[in-house]
Amino acid sequence: QVQLVESGGGLVQPGGSLRLSCAASGTGNDLNGMGWYRLAPGKGRELIATIASDDSTQYPPSVKGRFTISRDAAKNTVYLQMTSLTPEDTAMYYCAAWQGADGIESLGQGTQVTVSS
Numbered sequence: 001q002v003q004l005v006e007s008g009g010g011l012v013q014p015g016g017s018l019r020l021s022c023a024a025s026g027t028g029n030d031l032n033g034m035g036w037y038r039l040a041p042g043k044g045r046e047l048i049a050t051i052a053s054d055d056s057t058q059y060p061p062s063v064k065g066r067f068t069i070s071r072d073a074a075k076n077t078v079y080l081q082m083t084s085l086t087p088e089d090t091a092m093y094y095c096a097a098w099q100g101a102d103g104i105e106s107l108g109q110g111t112q113v114t115v116s117s
Helices: none
Strands: 003-007 010-012 018-025 031-039 046-052 067-072 077-082 091-099 104-107 111-115
Touching: 003 091, 003 104, 018 031, 018 091, 018 111, 031 067, 031 077, 046 067, 046 077
Parallel strands: 010 111
Antiparallel strands: 003 018, 018 077, 031 046, 031 091, 067 077, 091 104, 091 111
């Protein structure tokens, strides 16, 4: 199973930016892709960014144009650049990885992002 460690969360003012990082280990050769979920109080888990092995990316409308996922394959690290943040982006952000034909999912421990003035 993949081990994932997130970092980069914190408190940011509305309109600000933040970059999250996710360091992966134990990925093997069957990693299909990685991504980011977020979980806000009172809301369901939301998949907000994915990046496939061919570097194709996907985003839901809620973050498209504001968030960018990227990866450094040499460092086994995935990044989430977040801009134009609003209080609605306040959530715990989790890194995810999917492996094998069954798409087995691994999750990190999460990093808190709080957008507030």
